[in-house]
Structures are given as structure tokens and as C-alpha cells.
Amino acid sequence: MEEQKKRSIPVLPWMRDPLDLTLFQQIPLHTLPSLHPKLKLSLENMGISNLFPVQVAVWQETVGPGKFHRDLCVNSPTGSGKTLAYALPIVQLLSTRVVTCLRALVVVPTRDLAFQVKRVFDAIASPLGLRVGLAAGQSSVADEISELVYSPECEFGISYDPEEVAFRVRRRLRSKVDILVATPGRLMDHINTTKGFTLEHLQYLVVDETDRLLREAYQSWLPAVLESVQLNEDNTFEPSDSFLPCSMGVLTTRRRCGVERGFKDKPYPRLAKIVLSATITQDPGRLVQLELHHPLFLRAGPMRYRLPENLQSFKLICERKVKPLYLVALLKSLEGEKCIIFTKSVESTHRLCKLLNCFGDLQIDIKEYSGLQHQRVRSKTLNNFRKGEFQVLVSSDAMTRGMDVEGVRNVINYDMPKYVKTYVHRAGRTARAGQTGRCFTLMSNDEVRQFKKLMQKAEASSCPEHIIQSSLIEALHSTYESALKKFKEKISKAPKKAND
Structure with a gap:
């Protein structure tokens, strides 16, 4: 709408x-x-x-x-x-x-x-x-x-x-x-x-x-x-002597139209x-x-929304209840490449990061970046991510706008964005400055149609399905159950917030 x-x-x-x-x-x-x-x-x-x-x-x-x-x-x-x-x-x-x-x-x-x-x-x-x-x-x-x-x-x-x-x-x-x-x-x-x-x-x-x-x-x-x-056209001012080279010490007028009158009757730059x-x-x-x-x-071209030229987009279809399991399997298949995972909210970012860190043998360093953190914490986390001190950053959409982190090979939409504008900004964290990159979007079967419409607005020629080997999913089932148990224990012990 x-x-x-x-x-x-x-x-x-x-x-x-x-x-x-x-x-x-x-x-x-x-x-x-x-x-x-x-x-x-x-x-x-x-x-x-x-x-x-x-x-x-x-x-x-x-x-x-x-x-x-x-x-x-x-x-x-x-x-x-x-x-x-x-x-x-x-x-x-x-x-x-x-x-x-x-x-x-x-x-x-x-x-x-x-x-x-x-x-x-x-x-x-x-x-x-x-x-x-x-x-x-x-x-x-x-x-x-x-x-x-x-x-x-x-x-x-x-x-x-x-x-x-x-x-x-x-x-x-x-x-x-x-x-x-x-x-x-x-x-x-x-x-x-x-x-x-x-x-x-x-x-x-x-x-x-x-x-x-x-x-x-x-x-x-x-x-x-x-x-x-x-300032008003008739509002003149006499600059202080510290600004003489800017104004040459003469009365100056700024007009509403954005044009200034400078020294020797020459137009000062608007x-x-x-x-x-x-x-x-x-x-x-x-x-x-x-x-x-x-x-x-x-x-850049006829379309309002454009994806980076060297970006490959993929969809990963799975049931909602096993999304974390498929995400972990995807991370393992990426073999330690630098990656940003996007969620729909700061609360989802916090919870997903906690859950992923409950996977004991994942052997991937994962950190959170969201509005729930103090600015100093976020800045330190981002700097460490830039330095390559850990491989995976879980983020809310606070990370989508303009941020440039060298070496990000993959973006994962854990939660499918509602709007094409959000997808464009998320996907744009990879495939920057002529480099190649991939964007994976996890979704259920009933979200596939909506995602197809979204990609059409971004003039994406194709978005193939990314298939994860069933053997890898099966091998992770017991680890996933154990991680869920640890996560629930942590949640139950954590102090309740007013909006929980």
C-alpha cells in the first residue's frame, strides 16, 4: 500500500x-x-x-x-x-x-x-x-x-x-x-x-x-x-576582522534566494x-x-532502486521454526567469510545473537550491533569488525545506511525486509567499490511471492534458490536442540524488562 x-x-x-x-x-x-x-x-x-x-x-x-x-x-x-x-x-x-x-x-x-x-x-x-x-x-x-x-x-x-x-x-x-x-x-x-x-x-x-x-x-x-x-536582503553585517580574507572587511548582504553580495560588486558564491x-x-x-x-x-540507469552491479542474490526457503538452524548451516557453509546478518528489530538482533552464541561448536565469532547498545559499545564493535577480529555481525537496520566495512563478502537477511528500499540498503553492505558479494534472504514458502515482487522493483534479473545439503542440516539437529535449551535457560534467568 x-x-x-x-x-x-x-x-x-x-x-x-x-x-x-x-x-x-x-x-x-x-x-x-x-x-x-x-x-x-x-x-x-x-x-x-x-x-x-x-x-x-x-x-x-x-x-x-x-x-x-x-x-x-x-x-x-x-x-x-x-x-x-x-x-x-x-x-x-x-x-x-x-x-x-x-x-x-x-x-x-x-x-x-x-x-x-x-x-x-x-x-x-x-x-x-x-x-x-x-x-x-x-x-x-x-x-x-x-x-x-x-x-x-x-x-x-x-x-x-x-x-x-x-x-x-x-x-x-x-x-x-x-x-x-x-x-x-x-x-x-x-x-x-x-x-x-x-x-x-x-x-x-x-x-x-x-x-x-x-x-x-x-x-x-x-x-x-x-x-x-x-538572511534578509536588507540585513547587513560587518564581519569581524578574523574573517577579513572571507569578506575583505566590507558590508555584506545575504539574500533569501541564496545569493551573497561580496566585495568589489562581485557575486559571492551562493x-x-x-x-x-x-x-x-x-x-x-x-x-x-x-x-x-x-x-x-x-x-544510475532508468530504475529508481538499483542493486550493486556485482551482487548475487539468493533465497533460502525454510520453515520458520527452524530458521536459526538453517542460518547456522549457511554460516558454516560460508567458511568464515566476513558476514552481516540483518534482523527486523533491535530486540530480534539481541535475541538472535544470544541464540547463535549458544552453539558451542560453531567456531565462529559473532557480535551484536544494535540500538540497545551504548554508542561507545557499538563503535568499538564496528571497529573490531573492520579489523577482522570477528567474522559475523548481527545487526538491526542501524547498519544499513551508508556504512562501509571492507571485506564483507556476504549479507544475510534473517528477516525478509518489507520494502525494496530496505533490501537495497542492506544488500549494499557488500559488493562495494566494484567488488563481488552475495545477499541471502531466509524466508518461508508463504513469503516467496512477496519477495519476488520486491526483487522486481529492484530490477533483479534473477534470484535463484540457495540449497543447503540435507546432511549438514541433519548433522546440526542435536546441536540446535542443545543451543535452544541453553538459550531458554539464559532468557529465564535474565531480568524481565517492562516491555517484555
């Missing part, structure tokens, strides 16, 4: 004639025009020798002939290189900056994704002298402020003269970072309460995982950002936007909130 409603929504005119990303070719790094030498060296140190089609297309529309004359809306499969697609041109365009001002803001929905995006920016921005900040609630607000804003007390010591303090705050508070990666909640904290935190010099706004950030309220972060940037997702929304009511400037729609 929800999918039918979505199909009935009219499409915005600029989305009807997209630029097809499949027409672009992967190109060697040294052939990319205008690439800064230090940026090229940074990419080579990251092991990158070629750029993917989405990265080439975005470069052409920002640094290349397009010159960012239009805002960009990018719909490209998971693992196609979208993070570097926007990070690369932003770092290139800011490489000529004179002093540090907050000029680029990247908004992402989750903390772990924010950490991941910041790592990409750090790798390519630091060699050019650009500073990258993080506002994702990884530490206290006070600690974040110290990383984002220069305090006048740090430079001149503490003063007890109120007038002198006010003067210093007005003239000396300034940004420590050129680029900020932020989650919506913590971004709003800084906009509303942090002295010296300003978006008045912002030139680039990236909205990563756009459909999720527009679907969820997130404390109305988008209107707050746009309002902070787009707020340029890049919005991205593997499953971009087509809802005009949501997209209009972004106030895009003559947007260009970049899409």
Missing part, C-alpha cells in the same frame, strides 16, 4: 530528464582534469588509482565545466563511491582558502556514518591544510566546542572586565574548521547554543542519505540551516548543495524543502 501511494506522487520536472551515470566510464586518476597534486597524492596513498562513474560525473559538474552552476541530486547504488564523489570536489574547491572559516557542512543521519565520512575527509583534506570537524555527539558539547571554535580566553587569558570580554567575544570567536561533518541533533545544539559557531560563510551543503534526513524530523535541522545562511542517496525520494513535498538551485538529477 505504501509503495502504491509513492507511485501516485507526481515527479518534479527536473527529475524527468536525469543525467545517466551509466554513460560515464571509470577513469585513471591521472587523467582527471585540474586535480590538485597534493589531492592526487592523498588518493594514491589511500590505494585509489581510478575514479568511479559517479565521482567523475560529480567532478565535471562541480570543478569541471559545470562549475557548480546547478545544485546536484545524486541517485547512485550503495558502494558506488558517493562519499568521495562529494568530498573530492569540496576539498579541491576549498584548497585556495586563506584563513579557516566554516565553508562546507555535511549532514548525515547517524554517528557511525559521521565518523566514516570524517575519515574520508581527513585523508584528503589534511595534506592541503584544511581542517575537518565532527559534531556527532561522540563527546560532550563542551569538548566539541573546543574542537570547533576558538575561544578568546585561550588566546589572551581570562578577563574580568565585562566590556572587554564582550569585545573579545564579538571580535575574536571564530571557527577552527573549514569542513564540518555533523548529525542533525548535535548540529542543532551548536546552532542554538554555541557562541562563535556560525554558518554565515557556508558555501557548500551536502545532505547524505537524503531520503532519511527528510523523512525524519530531526529537530527541523534543515530549516534552521537554511535560515542561518539566508550556497551550493549536493544531495545523495541510493534510494532518493521523489516526493515533491520533501524535496522542495531543500530549496535546490536549478537542480541537475544524476541517476
Whole structure:
């Protein structure tokens, strides 16, 4: 029913004639025009020798002939290189900056994704002298402020003269970072309460995982950002002397249309936007909130939902009561390959992980990643998974959005997703950056028809059934019964929760 409603929504005119990303070719790094030498060296140190089609297309529309004359809306499969697609041109365009001002803001929905995006920016921005900040609630607000804003007390010591303090705050508070990666909640904290935190010099706004950030309220972060940037036409301000290279010390005006008037009667760059997702929304009511400037729609092929090119999808049919048994048999058959198992909820994730760890002779390290855990625990678990310290991660859909873990060969849907969008994001944790991968979905016979419809929406040409040898299932029966008994004992001894 929800999918039918979505199909009935009219499409915005600029989305009807997209630029097809499949027409672009992967190109060697040294052939990319205008690439800064230090940026090229940074990419080579990251092991990158070629750029993917989405990265080439975005470069052409920002640094290349397009010159960012239009805002960009990018719909490209998971693992196609979208993070570097926007990070690369932003770092290139800011490489000529004179002093540090907050000029680029990247908004992402989750903390772990924010950490991941910041790592990409750090790798390519630091060699050019650009500073990258993080506002994702990884530490206290006070600690974040110290990383984002220069305090006048740090430079001149503490003063007890109120007038002198006010003067210093007005003239000396300034940004420590050129680029900020932020989650919506913590971004709003800084906009509303942090002295010296300003978006008045912002030139680039990236909205990563756009459909999720527009679907969820997130404390109305988008209107707050746009309002902070787009002051009234008659609202002039005199920049502090710490921002002289940005404004040249003249009165500056920001217009509602997003165009700034700068020095010597030359137009100051408008707020340029890049919005991205593997499953971009087509809802005009949501997209209009972004106030895009003559947007260009970049899409990989004719389908709205696309799976990674090198992904193989399989269905594994079994009765519901023996699903854990078939899952264990599947894990054994994968012979220790790195794998992510997705469930339908955080509670299911917790229970399934407990059950799997009751299999004494499984000889596979399995950890949980869900919203029931503290952020520090989740981050540590994810880091250890990246390092290869264990092979299998059981996760709720918190892991589906944008997260990149190198070496994940398999994704297993323990619970079949209801919507194609969820399947696309889950499956996209493997077969990334041109690598191969497999996605297995466990289902009962009465779910096969629904799954077939789901796969048709993702333009999946085929989804064969994965057969597990009956001898392996039979050999695991006694172990399965023993694991169930241990699991029930653990559950009975665990303290009851209010919602159990």
C-alpha cells in the first residue's frame, strides 16, 4: 500500500530528464582534469588509482565545466563511491582558502556514518591544510566546542572586565574548521547554543542519505540551516576582522534566494548543495524543502532502486521454526567469510545473537550491533569488525545506511525486509567499490511471492534458490536442540524488562 501511494506522487520536472551515470566510464586518476597534486597524492596513498562513474560525473559538474552552476541530486547504488564523489570536489574547491572559516557542512543521519565520512575527509583534506570537524555527539558539547571554535580566553587569558570580554567575544570567536561533518541533533545544539559557531560563510551543503534526513524530523535541522545562511536582503553585517580574507572587511548582504553580495560588486558564491542517496525520494513535498538551485538529477540507469552491479542474490526457503538452524548451516557453509546478518528489530538482533552464541561448536565469532547498545559499545564493535577480529555481525537496520566495512563478502537477511528500499540498503553492505558479494534472504514458502515482487522493483534479473545439503542440516539437529535449551535457560534467568 505504501509503495502504491509513492507511485501516485507526481515527479518534479527536473527529475524527468536525469543525467545517466551509466554513460560515464571509470577513469585513471591521472587523467582527471585540474586535480590538485597534493589531492592526487592523498588518493594514491589511500590505494585509489581510478575514479568511479559517479565521482567523475560529480567532478565535471562541480570543478569541471559545470562549475557548480546547478545544485546536484545524486541517485547512485550503495558502494558506488558517493562519499568521495562529494568530498573530492569540496576539498579541491576549498584548497585556495586563506584563513579557516566554516565553508562546507555535511549532514548525515547517524554517528557511525559521521565518523566514516570524517575519515574520508581527513585523508584528503589534511595534506592541503584544511581542517575537518565532527559534531556527532561522540563527546560532550563542551569538548566539541573546543574542537570547533576558538575561544578568546585561550588566546589572551581570562578577563574580568565585562566590556572587554564582550569585545573579545564579538571580535575574536571564530571557527577552527573549514569542513564540518555533523548529525542533525548535535548540529542543532551548536546552532542554538554555541557562541562563535556560525554558518554565515557556508558555501557548500551536502545532505547524505537524503531520503532519511527528510523523512525524519530531526529537530527541523534543515530549516534552521537554511535560515542561518539566508538572511534578509536588507540585513547587513560587518564581519569581524578574523574573517577579513572571507569578506575583505566590507558590508555584506545575504539574500533569501541564496545569493551573497561580496566585495568589489562581485557575486559571492551562493550556497551550493549536493544531495545523495541510493534510494532518493521523489516526493515533491520533501524535496522542495531543500530549496535546490536549478537542480541537475544524476541517476544510475532508468530504475529508481538499483542493486550493486556485482551482487548475487539468493533465497533460502525454510520453515520458520527452524530458521536459526538453517542460518547456522549457511554460516558454516560460508567458511568464515566476513558476514552481516540483518534482523527486523533491535530486540530480534539481541535475541538472535544470544541464540547463535549458544552453539558451542560453531567456531565462529559473532557480535551484536544494535540500538540497545551504548554508542561507545557499538563503535568499538564496528571497529573490531573492520579489523577482522570477528567474522559475523548481527545487526538491526542501524547498519544499513551508508556504512562501509571492507571485506564483507556476504549479507544475510534473517528477516525478509518489507520494502525494496530496505533490501537495497542492506544488500549494499557488500559488493562495494566494484567488488563481488552475495545477499541471502531466509524466508518461508508463504513469503516467496512477496519477495519476488520486491526483487522486481529492484530490477533483479534473477534470484535463484540457495540449497543447503540435507546432511549438514541433519548433522546440526542435536546441536540446535542443545543451543535452544541453553538459550531458554539464559532468557529465564535474565531480568524481565517492562516491555517484555
